[in-house]
Amino acid sequence: MRRYNPFYFILEALKSLKRNGVMTFASVAVLMSCLVVIGGFSLLVYNIDVNLENFGVMNKIEVFSNFDAGAGELEALERDIRALDNVEEVTHTTKAERLAAIKKDYDAYEDITDEENPLSDSFEVTYKDNKKVPELEMQLKQLNGVRKLTNRYDLAKKIENFKNTVMMIFLWFLIILFVVSLFIIVNTIKLALSSRKREIEIMRYVGASKWFITLPFIIEGVLIGAVSAVISFFIVKGAYSVVTRQMGDMTQVITTVNISPYNTLILLGFLGIGILTGIIGSLISIAKHLNT
Template sequence: MRRYNPFYFIGQAFEGLFRNSVMSFASVAVLMSLLVVIGGFTLLVTNIDVNLEQFGLINQIVVFCEPDASESEIEDIGIAIGKLDNIAKVEHVTKAEGLEQMKDQYDIYDDVDENNNPLPDSYVITYEENEKVVELDYQLKQIPGIAKVNNRLELATTIENFKHGVMLVFVWFLAILGVVSIFIIINTIKLSVFSRRNEISIMQYVGATGWFISLPYIIEGAVIGIVSSVAAYFIEWYIYSYIERLVMTDLQMITFLPFSDIRGFVLWGFIGLGVVTGVLGSVISLGRYLKQ
């Protein structure tokens, strides 16, 4: 069994990184920017989804009963709703529960209590298909005792369209920055390989296998990936916390996921993506030089 010293490969990788320090720095800077942008877009989309859910805009309709409807009339409304097509779930929210929910979301209703509660009973309906929502809206309006059907379809569509727009920009950014990152990493590793071309040719003459020659460069790519992802993580953390403070002060209606909830997802996502990009850059740049 052949035994190789792992420190040899790691040492060679770091030697290469420092020998071409300018290109190594450029690779880290570009890959880090890529990761910050990817992370930013991902967190934006995640927060949009959380808020859509928060506001009940995802496949939900709220119907309000007449304020003077009796308990049996309210119950009949619930039964009638349950018989309609395209219904996934029906949840009855009493006027007291409705008030409580409002108080939880906004702290400006402290003086409202059960005696002066203006809210009627309501049903929160979760439907199955978006395409049939207009038909459902019509059918709900035909049920006696329903005062208002709030489908918020227009708002939901606007937010969904915004989300798709963000995704489109995100994909383009990802593609452009991804190509630029890989291109710069390829050149960094190529410089490293070029400066060691004599060494590589000697290795080849004495019978070194392709993986023995490649491993230091692959480690070099992985190190670029790890350094970029850790740096990107701290930058993302700083930017996210700044925006979080801004939003929490000025836009209290919006829910913002705390960074502590997504810390692991961001860090490991960045490291995974960074290492894959770094190693991919190394493998592409090595191809031609490693021909025996």
Template sequence: MRSYSITYFIAEALKGLWRNGVMSLASIAVLVSCLIVLGAFSSLVANINYNLDEIGAVNQIVAFIDPDTSDEDILALRDSIAAMDNVSAVRYISREEAYQSEKEKYSEYPELFAKLEGDNPYTASLVITFADIDRLVNLEQALGEEESIYKVSKRTDIAATIESFKQTVILIATWFMILLLVVSVFVIINTIKLAVFSRRQEISIMRYIGATSGFIMVPFIIEGVIIGLLSGGAAYGIIRAAYGYAARSVSEQLSFLSVMPFDSIGWYLLGAFLGIGLLCGVVGSLISMRRYLDA
């Protein structure tokens, strides 16, 4: 019964990492940078999606009513819109209500409204909740035919802007990551090559004794695995801390945006980081050991 000691392999791998400390650190640093970029961009994209969903959930458009329209006509219009296809609710906001609501919203600046006293610049509006965003165009068309509606504001414009911003972010992130991953693999290849080089005499003795390529290579592959896993762990820790900081400053300064709780993406990030780290480590080791596969 043959038995190979895992402790031997791990001990050899750790010795290798220690002997080429600077290169090992360099490999870890580059891989960590790469994973941080990946983590930052994917958190950004996840949060964009999260906010898009919130905007989408509202499913509302606002029809502003011509100021010359009488209250009666507005109520009649409200009823006719409520009967339209794809409309699930219509809420009437009178000029007075609009004024009060804005006044409350900017309660920190009462002087703004003091100047307006007796003169209400707001128009009445109908907030229309629709059921299906895909048939929104038809609804807009129908609303456009109503003479007493002078403007329809829809939030889908914002959604489209955010969506295109998201696409740009994904594109940049993808290229950046590919570049960094390639660099990481190269640095790992170099690190393992140095480890192999510093042990070339041992390797030649092992060959004469009859050690298989597998036996000779395993410590170097473990070395790559350790680099990968350490990088993944470190990147996760850094992203976690940075996310908390970013979330706090966003909710303080950009309060209209919502920030996803870290826990809902944390596990995915950790999994992806460890997975990519592992893959880079193993691929790097295998490439640098390639020529030692010959007898």
């Protein structure tokens, strides 16, 4: 019965990490930057999405009727809107409903009675194709009984564009960082391999199996990945809470998401990416520098 001591592998990996301390530090530092960027980027995009949703500006135009429009005119207007090509859905809000909503949000308007209602009815138009919004706006303006339109499409588009730019920059940044991390891990493991060259040679000649020889190096990669992941998690958590606190003080318009419920998910994600990168780095190094 052949028995292998599991601590042997971990011990060998730890010894090697310590022996090549500078490279270990470099590996962890770069992989950590990579994970912090991934984390920061994901949280930023997630926050942008949540805010876009809150604005309700994604694909909606609000159409306001004339102030003196009667029930029949309003019905006709709604029908006309529905008949347009690019319209997906229409929600009619009466001026009384709008006033009630405003009263609920702002105490100062509480005294206004229905007779004094300064508002008009509105139709929230959800459109299908945001490339054809300018045409839709033209068509809506020409309909009978339309007083004005508000379309926050431009704002939404600006935010979308911002989001896309952010994504592109981060993506490139991420690719570069990821390649650098892999490169450094590959070299760390290469160093570990070369400092145990003699040992590996003897192991091969006495018939140690390939997995026995390579496992300590893979564990080294796993440890680099795991340590980077845990440190990154705390950095991202800390930085996020500082940033959201400042944002909260600055403006009430932007909502920041509370990420505490996602702690486990974020940590697991980091661990997954970190460990996977470590393993890939080890495997590349082993394939390149260990001919068994």
